[in-house]
Each structure stands twice: as C-alpha cells, then as structure tokens.
Amino acid sequence: xxxxxxxxxxxxxxxxxxxxxxxxxxxxxxxxxxxxxxxxxxxxxxxxxxxxxxxxxxxxxxxxxxxxxxxxxxxxxxxxxxxxxxxxxxxxxxxxxxxxxxxxxxxxxxxxxxxxxxxxxxxxxxxxxxxxxxxxxxxxxxxxxxxxxxxxxxxxxxxxxxxxxxxxxxxxxxxxxxxxxxxxxxxxxxxxxxxxxxxxxxxxxxxxxxxxxxxxxxxxxxxxxxxxxxxxxxxxxxxxxxxxxxxxxxxxxxxxxxxxxxxxxxxxxxxxxxxxxxxxxxxxx
Numbered sequence: 001x002x003x004x005x006x007x008x009x010x011x012x013x014x015x016x017x018x019x020x021x022x023x024x025x026x027x028x029x030x031x032x033x034x035x036x037x038x039x040x041x042x043x044x045x046x047x048x049x050x051x052x053x054x055x056x057x058x059x060x061x062x063x064x065x066x067x068x069x070x071x072x073x074x075x076x077x078x079x080x081x082x083x084x085x086x087x088x089x090x091x092x093x094x095x096x097x098x099x100x101x102x103x104x105x106x107x108x109x110x111x112x113x114x115x116x117x118x119x120x121x122x123x124x125x126x127x128x129x130x131x132x133x134x135x136x137x138x139x140x141x142x143x144x145x146x147x148x149x150x151x152x153x154x155x156x157x158x159x160x161x162x163x164x165x166x167x168x169x170x171x172x173x174x175x176x177x178x179x180x181x182x183x184x185x186x187x188x189x190x191x192x193x194x195x196x197x198x199x200x201x202x203x204x205x206x207x208x209x210x211x212x213x214x215x216x217x218x219x220x221x222x223x224x225x226x227x228x229x230x231x232x233x234x235x236x237x238x239x240x241x242x243x244x245x246x247x248x249x250x251x252x253x254x255x256x257x258x259x260x261x262x263x264x265x266x267x268x269x270x271x272x273x274x275x276x277x278x279x280x281x282x283x284x285x
Contacts, residue, residue, distance in 0.1 A: 067094070069137075
C-alpha cells in the first residue's frame with residue numbers, strides 16, 4: 001500500500017494490518033507519533049483494517065461452507081475472486097477435483113480465463129478447465145492418508161481446515177436400525193450452560209434453543225446435526241446431551257440413513273464440545 005500524506009510532515013500506511021508512520025521520505029518509525037494517534041486519516045486506515053479482517057474471515061467462512069457441503073463452484077467465479085488476496089489466501093492449496101472426481105490436486109493458481117493450475121498426487125503441475133470445481137470434504141477423499149502424506153511432503157498449509165480436518169466414519173451396523181441418537185459424547189459437564197453455549201459459538205456452531213447445531217448439505221440433501229446443551233436460561237451446571245440429525249423438515253434421521261459428511265461433521269461438533277468439559281481431579285475422579 002502507498003504512503004499517504006498526513007499532518008506534521010508525516011506519512012502513514014498499513015503494514016501487516018497495523019498503521020505505521022514515517023517522516024516524509026524517511027525510515028518507518030517504531031511507534032505511531034502522538035500527534036497522529038487521533039488523526040482522521042489514521043482512523044480511516046484503522047477502520048479499513050477492521051473491514052479487511054472481516055472480509056478475510058468472510059472469505060474463509062465461504063470456502064469452508066463450499067468444502068463442508070462439497071458444492072460445485074463455477075470456475076469462472078473462482079477466477080473472478082482469485083486476484084483478491086483474501087480470497088486467494090482462502091482458496092490456495094485447497095484439494096480440488098474437476099470433471100474427474102478421482103483426480104485430486106492442490107490448487108496453486110487460477111488464470112483470468114478460468115484455467116486452474118493444480119499439483120496432482122504425482123507431483124505434476126497440470127492445467128484444468130472444468131466448468132465447475134469441487135472442494136471435497138476430506139471424508140469423501142479416497143486414500144485420505146496418502147493425500148495427507150503428500151501434502152506434508154509439499155509443505156501444504158491451508159487457511160481452511162480440509163485435509164487435516166478430523167473425520168469420523170459411520171460404523172456399519174453398529175446401532176439398532178431404528179436408532180436416531182449417538183451418546184458417545186454425552187455427559188460432558190460444564191460449570192454453566194452459558195459456558196457451554198459460548199464454546200459452541202466460538203467453534204463456529206449455531207445455538208438455537210437448547211441445542212448447538214451445524215447444517216450440512218450431504219449428497220444433495222440438507223441435514224442438521226444437533227447436540228443438546230441445556231435450557232437457554234438455565235444458570236446452573238449443564239452437560240452435553242445426545243447427538244442427533246434432522247432433515248430440512250425437522251424430522252429425525254435414522255443413524256443408518258445419515259450421509260458420510262453429515263455424520264463426520266456432527267461427530268466433530270459433538271467431540272469438540274465434549275473436549276471442553278470440566279475434568280474432575282482427586283481420588284474420586
């Protein structure tokens with residue numbers, strides 16, 4: 001970003017999200033001079049920084065939503081947003097598939113006309129021009145362990161948790177045919193319902209009534225996972241309840257009908273809530 005002229009013979013700019021100053025044509029100062037702290041241009045840059053932070057967070061959230069739901073994204077849209085640093089940071093190095101769902105590669109670059117440059121699992125840089133591109137949920141990736149090993153060799157880092165996202169696979173015939181709840185992570189005690197709800201929202205989940213929820217589009221069907229966290233206005237101790245899934249009309253889904261992504265994301269939410277429980281100490285723990 002260019003240096004902007006301020007009063008008192010100073011110039012200001014943004015450096016890694018922080019307003020910095022220098023004498024005109026001089027070196028950058030270690031601290032912002034007192035004379036500039038309430039300057040309108042400094043305030044404007046601070047507000048710009050706040051907007052950029054919100055924008056970057058929104059880009060990450062949108063890419064995460066595409067990935068969790070494995071939605072096909074128009075390649076033209078990816079090409080349009082790629083020049084934006086915040087979008088590029090969120091999308092770069094995501095595992096993607098084009099027309100062939102078995103050909104996975106890591107997104108490294110996108111041309112203005114929508115051509116994708118990806119590194120495939122053979123280490124080759126290839127160019128793809130599909131009409132849409134999918135950012136698959138890791139539970140859908142074949143040979144996920146191999147993909148993770150290859151990513152480690154390449155030094156891949158992702159802004160959006162994808163290939164190293166914790167996953168759960170629904171066990172075959174492990175529950176009664178009519179079962180609709182999982183209690184693997186029930187009974188996690190918290191000092192207050194407020195603390196449990198706060199943990200849910202900090203993890204990015206929605207709190208609705210007495211439940212923490214996450215909504216997933218799995219195989220074209222909307223499914224919402226929910227964990228009981230206690231009555232909304234309860235002041236006392238609370239604990240996690242059972243995990244269940246509902247369709248878009250609010251009907252309970254049998255466990256053997258829950259899709260792989262919905263199962264994984266629901267278990268991930270329940271496990272993350274349970275991990276924050278109060279751990280008893282002492283001889284009776």
